[in-house]
Amino acid sequence: MTRSELSRRLSAVIPNADLEVVALPEVPGIRLALLQQSYPQHLLDNDTVAKIMNTPMYWAFCWASGQVLARFILDNPHYVKGRRVLDFGAGSGVVAVAAAIAGARSVVVCDTDPLALLACTCNAELNGVVLEHASSLDSYSGEIDIILASDVLYDRANLSWLQVFLNRAPSVLVADSRVRDFSAENYQLLSANSSYTFPDLDESQEFRRVKVYLGCRT
Known part of the structure; x- marks a missing residue:
């Protein structure tokens, strides 16, 4: 339920985005639900980029x-x-x-x-x-x-x-x-x-x- 709610809130800001559970490259013992790696970031239009900037989803990335x-x-x-x-x-x-x-x-x-x-x-x-x-x-x-x-x-x-x-x-x-x-x-x-x-x-x-x-x- 928690992950479903996060996915819903994420896709409301970034169209068609979803979360996937992945092991971190440098910390493989830790798994996180992050923005899907296959998401075509280069296809984001200006309106969506502005929406993302106004509603940052820092938690969807492992910085x-x-x-x-x-x-x-x-x-x-x-x-x-x-x-x-x-x-x-x-x-x-x-x-x-x-x-x-x-x-x-x-x-x-x-x-x-x-x-x-x-x-x-x-x-x-x-x-x-x-x-x-x-x-x-x-x-x-x-x-x-x-x-x-x-x-x-x-x-x-x-x-x-x-x-x-x-x-x-x-x-x-x-x-x-x-x-x-x-x-x-x-x-x-x-x-x-x-x-x-x-x-x-x-x-x-x-x-x-x-x-x-x-x-x-x-």
Whole structure:
């Protein structure tokens, strides 16, 4: 029922679009319900493109930074194992699912889009994990040991979130491919990897280089 509702809402914005359950190329142990790979994106007319821009369906894609951070967490489970985790701007929930698989004590998906939270529920069920929901960081009053955030710095105004995260939790993991001169206080570079959004949006190479940063409260 959850997936059917997501498909219905998706096709209302993108004509004839549907969701398909796929294993991620770089994290094959995680399966997500995403926009069908065969969808002819080049045939979208201007009206449909405008509608998509006004009603973004971020949850229908697994963005490059999400894939990289999910892979990083599965390869380095000590960052989340036994800890209370919040995935900020969760989208499809790929990072939250990875944290749950890696042994997190609890995982909260936080997103202002109700459909994204529905997608997180769907994808949690596909992977046999349980996720809690929050519509905003302010609305969640529980304790947080670490915040995870991928691809949320696409607007430079969002850089202010980096300090907000550390005010709320002692540790933060951020994955980003948009900020060239990342130099936030109390954050350090951990790794850099090439990746891509899935289904592939044919983004430029500069947006395929994803860096993972660790923030620690002083």
